[in-house]
Amino acid sequence: MVDVAVVGCGYTKFDEHWNRSLRDLSTEAGMLAIKDASIDGKDIQALYVGNMSAGRFIGQEHLGALAADQAGLIPIPATRCEAACASGALAFRKAYMGIKSGEYDMVMAAGSEKMTDVKGTDAVATLMGAGDQEWESAIGLTFVGLYALMARRHMIQYGTTREQLAMVSVNNHRNALHNERAQFRYEITVDKVLKSPLIADPLRMLDCSPITDGAAAVVLVSDKLAGRFQNPVWILGSGQASDTVALHDRQSLTEAMATRVAAKKAYEQSGLTPQTVDIAEVHDCFSINEIMSIEDLGFCRKGEGGKFVEAGKIGRDGEKPVNTTGGLKAIGHPIGATGIRQVCDITRQVRGDYGKLQVHGVKTGLASNIGGTGATSIVHILGSERPGR
Amino acid sequence: MVDVAVVGCGYTKFDEHWNRSLRDLSTEAGMLAIKDASIDGKDIQALYVGNMSAGRFIGQEHLGALAADQAGLIPIPATRCEAACASGALAFRKAYMGIKSGEYDMVMAAGSEKMTDVKGTDAVATLMGAGDQEWESAIGLTFVGLYALMARRHMIQYGTTREQLAMVSVNNHRNALHNERAQFRYEITVDKVLKSPLIADPLRMLDCSPITDGAAAVVLVSDKLAGRFQNPVWILGSGQASDTVALHDRQSLTEAMATRVAAKKAYEQSGLTPQTVDIAEVHDCFSINEIMSIEDLGFCRKGEGGKFVEAGKIGRDGEKPVNTTGGLKAIGHPIGATGIRQVCDITRQVRGDYGKLQVHGVKTGLASNIGGTGATSIVHILGSERPGR
C-alpha cells in the first residue's frame, strides 16, 4: 500500500475579482502550491481540477486541460472532477487515489470557481444545478431555501435556536480576522446576524456564505518521494459517499447520511475518532450546515450541535476548534475551490507554520466538504505522522 | 499490481430522445451493463460518470450523485469526470485507477449526454465550452469550424482529398447498418457526402457527427473478482495526455500531440503496437479527426491517413478495421457517453459475441477518445488475455 502526503499548498485571495479570470486565478493558486512545495512544475505528473459550473458561469468546460495549459504543464494528464460544492474534495480524493494506484508519484489537485461574471439571480440559478433540476429548481427553490428547510426542521426537532445559528457565523468571522486571503475580515455579532435581511426564513444574509471568485491548489506525493520534503502532512483517511440529489427524497431532513458514511470510513482508516482528531474544517455554506456537520461528524450527538456551538466548543481555544481560518462564511466560497482550500488550511495547521492563524498543538485535522444539500459528502483526515503500517 | 477487467457493458439507443431525460437514459445504460455482467447492483462499490455539459444542456450538475440516486446505488461514492468530448474515457480511466488503487474491486463507469433539450444554435454554443471561450468562442468559431481549419491545413500539407474525407463517413455509415442502437442506419455514398450542405468549408453536413442523446455503461472488476466472470476483457494499457485548449496555440494543426503521447503510453503498457492491435475505435467527431487519429495512433505515417482510408484498410475486412459499429458519425455522439460506448464496442468485439456486428478473430482493440480539438486525449487498449506479469 502506497501512503500519500501533502507537501505544498496555497490559495489566492478569495474575493469578487472583477478584473481577474478563472485561468489567472487557477494559475496563481498552482504557482503558490508549487512554490510552497519548493518543487519544479515539471515534476508534476498529473493534474486534478475541482470545478462545479464554469460551463454556466463563464461558458467554459474542459477545465482540466485549461489549467494544465495555463500553468505550462502540458502534456500531463488533467482531470476535471465535479460533485457540486464538493468538487474540490473530489479532485483531492481522485488525486490521492491516482497516487495510490501506482500511476503517479507527484500530482497537483486544484479547485477553482469564477462566480462574479454573471448577475446575482443567474448565479443563484446556476448553483441550483447542484440540486434536482426537475423537481427543486423547477418550482423556484434556491440553495439557501433548501438549507432553510433543514434549519426549520432542526429547530423544531431539537430546539436549535436562531441565536445558535448566528453564533456559527460569529465564530467564522472572528476566525478570519487574521486570514489575509479571506473575503470578509471583520467581526460580526449575534445581533447583527439576527438583524440582517431574511433570505429564506429562518436563514438570513449573515447565515450565508457569499458569492466568491478564487482558486486553491495542493501538491501530493507518494511515500517514495515524501522523504525529500520537510513537513509532509499525511492523508490518514479518505471517505466519500452519496445520497439522493433531491432533499425531499432523504430519509431525514436533519441528518446528512452521506457525511456519516464518509466520516466513518475516514475515521476507521485513520485510527482516529471524533474525540481524538484535533481540529476540523466543516462545510458552513449556511450556518445550519455547520451545526448539522458537527453532529454528523460525531463531535457531539445528533441535535446537540447548537448547544455545542453556544458553549464555545468550536472556538479556536475550544474543545474542538472548527473552521479556524474563517470557514466558507468569512473566507468566501468559490464552489470548486473550497474543498482544496480546506485541505490547505488543515495542512498549514498540522505543519504548525501558520503564523497568526496557528492553533497550538495541532497534530491531526479533518476536512468535510459537502455537495448540494448532502448528495455528496467527502471527508479527509490528515496528520503529521505517517500512517501506522 | 492489480489488473482490471471489463465484465459487463451496454448502451442505450443513441438518438434524439425527445421523450426521455438524462436520468432515464443513464439508468437504462447502468441496468444494461449490470445485466450483461450478471451481477447485482449492490455489488458495485463506486460509480464514475462522464458528462460534458449537463449544466448548460439541462441546468443540472452533480451528475455522479444523480446517477447513483436514480440507479438506487446510494450511498456508494459517485464521481463525475469531465474532459469535454473525452469525458467518457476519462470516467473509464478514473474507474480503472480506482480499482488499481486498491480502494474498490468492482465499479461502474458510465457516460451520458442529453443534448436535444436546447435549440441547435445553443447546442453549438455549448459545445464550444470544449474550446477556448475567451479566444475561440468569442469570435464566432464553432467546433466544426475548428476541425475545418485542421482539415484545410491537412489537405494542403499532405494532399488529403475531399473524397478521402467523405470515405470516412461512408465507412462509418456502412458499419452501423447492423447496429440497432445507432442513430443512422443507412448507407451513404461519397457523392452524397460531397453534395451535402457546407457547414464550415471544407467540411460538410455528412462529415459531422450529429447531436444525440444517449448513455453507456461498463462494469470493471479487479483480478481478484475477474475469475467469477466468463469472458473478462482486460485493460492492457491506459494513456492520457493534454495539449493547449485553443487550437491556435498548438505546435501543429495537423497532428494531435496528446493522442501520440497517450497512445505511446498505452502501447508500451500493453506490449502491443499499432501493427499488432486488431481493431480500433477512433474519435470521428468530424471526418478529418478519424484521418488524423489513424495517423497519430500509428496505423500509418503522418499525412497518409487519407490514402489509408481510400485503400479500404479501415473496412471491417481491411487491414485495421476502424469504428466497426459505426463510429460517432453513424451511431451518434452524445458527448459524455461516447468514450464509454467505444469501450462497450471493443469489449463485445474482443468477447466475440457481437452477432452481426462481430469482426472475426478480434483479440485486442484500442479506443481513442478526444476532447475538444485535442486538448485531452485518452487511449485504452483492451484484450482477451490477462496482462503478462
Place this chain on the structure above:
Amino acid sequence: MVHNSSVPLYWRLRKSKYNLIGTRCKTCSTAYYPARHLCQKCRRKGEIEEFKFSGQGKILSYTIIRSAPAGFERYTPYAVAIIELAEGATISGQVTGKIEDIKIDQPVIPVFRKIYEDGSGGLIHYGIKWEIADGQRA
C-alpha cells in the same frame, strides 16, 4: 439561462406534474413521486406500475423564498415546503395562500396553478401548488 423553460422537459413531465402521477412497486408497495422506474428496495425484482397519488399530504418543513433565482424574481416572497404525501413519498412544492398560515404538520391539498411565466418566450408553466387544507381535515 432559465433551463426550466426547456419545452421538451416541460412536455416530458407535464402528465406527472399536472396529475400527481408517480409509480409504485407492486412487489414491496413502496410509492414513488417523482416517479422512479427502478424500485430502490427490490431493484430488478420490483415490478413498477404507474400510480396516482391522492394528494393528501402534510407539511414537513417550509421556507419563504425572498431572494429568487433567475425566472422567479417577480414572485417573491413565495413559500416552498416539503410535503409528505399520505402514500409515503415526499415532494417539494410551493404553498399558496397567506404565508402566516403555514405551519409544520399542517395538512395540505394540491391545486393547479401557474408556476411561472418564461420571460423571453412567454411560455407559461403550470403545475401543482399546495394549499392549506380546511380545519376539519387538520
Place this chain on the structure above:
Amino acid sequence: MVHNSSVPLYWRLRKSKYNLIGTRCKTCSTAYYPARHLCQKCRRKGEIEEFKFSGQGKILSYTIIRSAPAGFERYTPYAVAIIELAEGATISGQVTGKIEDIKIDQPVIPVFRKIYEDGSGGLIHYGIKWEIADGQRA
C-alpha cells in the same frame, strides 16, 4: 446563453483585444498572444513583460462558418482564420472582405471592427478582425 456577452469578461480583455497587446518573456524572447503570465519555456525563471504586436501576420488556415453558434446567427457566412503573427504567436480571428480572396499564406493586417451585437442587452462587442493586405505586402 451567450457567455461572450459577460461584461466583466469583455472589460478584462478589451485592452488586449483592441490593441493586440500580449506578453513577452524577456528571458527567452518568446512572445505570447493571448497574453500569458507564465512563460511556458522558462516557467518561474522567465520575466514576463507587456508586449504590443505589430499586427503583421499571415493566414495559416481558414474556414467559412455557415452554421453559427447562438449570438452569431445573423452574420453567416463569415470567415475565420488562424493567423501566424510575425512575432511568432498564432491567433484565431475573423477575416473581413471577400471570402473568395482568402488564401493560405496570405498576409493580413488587423482592423478594428464590430465582432457582434448582443441580442438581448444590445451591447456591441468590438475587436480586431483581419483584412487581406494589399499586393505590395504579399
